[in-house]
Amino acid sequence: MDELDELLERNRHWAESVKLGDPEFFRQLSQQQNPRYLWIGCSDSRVPANQILGLRPGEIFVHRNVANVVVHADLNCLSVLQFAIDVLKVEHIMLVGHYGCGGVRAVLDGARLGLVDNWLRHVGDVLQKHRDVFGGIDTASMQHARLCELNVIEQVVNICQTTIVQDAWERGQKLAVHGLVYSLFDGRLRDLGITTTQHGALADSYARALARLGAARGAD
Ligand code: CO
Numbered sequence: 033m034d035e036l037d038e039l040l041e042r043n044r045h046w047a048e049s050v051k052l053g054d055p056e057f058f059r060q061l062s063q064q065q066n067p068r069y070l071w072i073g074c075s076d077s078r079v080p081a082n083q084i085l086g087l088r089p090g091e092i093f094v095h096r097n098v099a100n101v102v103v104h105a106d107l108n109c110l111s112v113l114q115f116a117i118d119v120l121k122v123e124h125i126m127l128v129g130h131y132g133c134g135g136v137r138a139v140l141d142g143a144r145l146g147l148v149d150n151w152l153r154h155v156g157d158v159l160q161k162h163r164d165v166f167g168g169i170d171t172a173s174m175q176h177a178r179l180c181e182l183n184v185i186e187q188v189v190n191i192c193q194t195t196i197v198q199d200a201w202e203r204g205q206k207l208a209v210h211g212l213v214y215s216l217f218d219g220r221l222r223d224l225g226i227t228t229t230q231h232g233a234l235a236d237s238y239a240r241a242l243a244r245l246g247a248a249r250g251a252d
Contacts, residue, residue, distance in 0.1 A: 067093045070116040072109070072191070073128040074100045074135065078216055081128075093120060099135030099183065100127060101154045102190040114196045123206050125191060128221070129184035130214040136179050140172070155179070158186045165245075178245065181224060184211040185241050188226050192234045201231040211241065 050057050069092045071081040081087075081094045095112040102109055116122045129136075138145055139155045159166070162182050169175045188211040191197055200207050211226040226241035228234050 061090045065090050065093075065120070067091055067116075067120060068123050069093065070095070070113070070120075070122045070125045071128060072096070072100060072102060072112075072125065072187070073214075074098065074130055074133055076130060076133065079128070079130050079214055084214065084219070084221065093122060098148055098151055099133055099139075099155050100129050100187060101151065101183075102127065102187045102194075103154055104190065104194065110194065110196065113191070113194060117196055117200050117205070117207065121205070123208065125197075125207070125209045126212055127184055127187045127191060127210065128212045128214055129180045129187075130216060131177050131180050132216045133176075133180050133183075136183060137176055140176055140179060155183050158183050161186070181213055181245055184213055184224055185226050185238065185245075187211070188228070189234065189238055192228050198231060 047058070067090065069085075069087075071085075071092050071094045073079055073081060073094070073096050075096045075098050081092055081096075082089070085092065093112070093116045095109055097109065102113075104110070113125075116125070135148070135152050136155055137143075138149075139152050139159055143149075145152075159179055159182075162179075165178065165182070166175055169178055188209055191209050197207065197209065208227055208229045211224040212221045213224060214221050224241050225244050226237045228237045
């Protein structure tokens, strides 16, 4: 049996087991999707949105790219954001980074991986912006963790500054933007405390989240 056959066989088993638990599951889900959450995360195979949150198909809308970056000129990510907010009316956007991110590590190491280096420049910009923080961190692993966290915080800012989110808040739509980081080591998500729910609150939540990281660094 080749690899694809094996995957198709797995799929058949999965579909049958879901149907066994809920004979109407696929019929109902095929009518419409009604997710309350949008997940923007890293493409890393170890960070699958549904499994981590224990959610079933239909419960979370997902966009993933290398190093969970939100760029204002990225039509792909912006389209996901716009559809999720304007059409699906999700109430929570979760920007989820993860410790041990290879993209973030490549930036710190100055590694050359190819075309993806150009994409990772956005993480390089985060490093540059917070350059002063890194001098006070002794180990490479702690620097890596800190850049993963700072990258989440900066991408949350990018989400909040899109016209899509700004317009949603302007018209009074209920929408919270969260920044979280996932640990490959214990499977847990950590809230970075930058949750923003309204126009004009971003500067405060950004400052609070950065201050929290500072406090955490002092406690290390
Ligand atoms: Co990653």
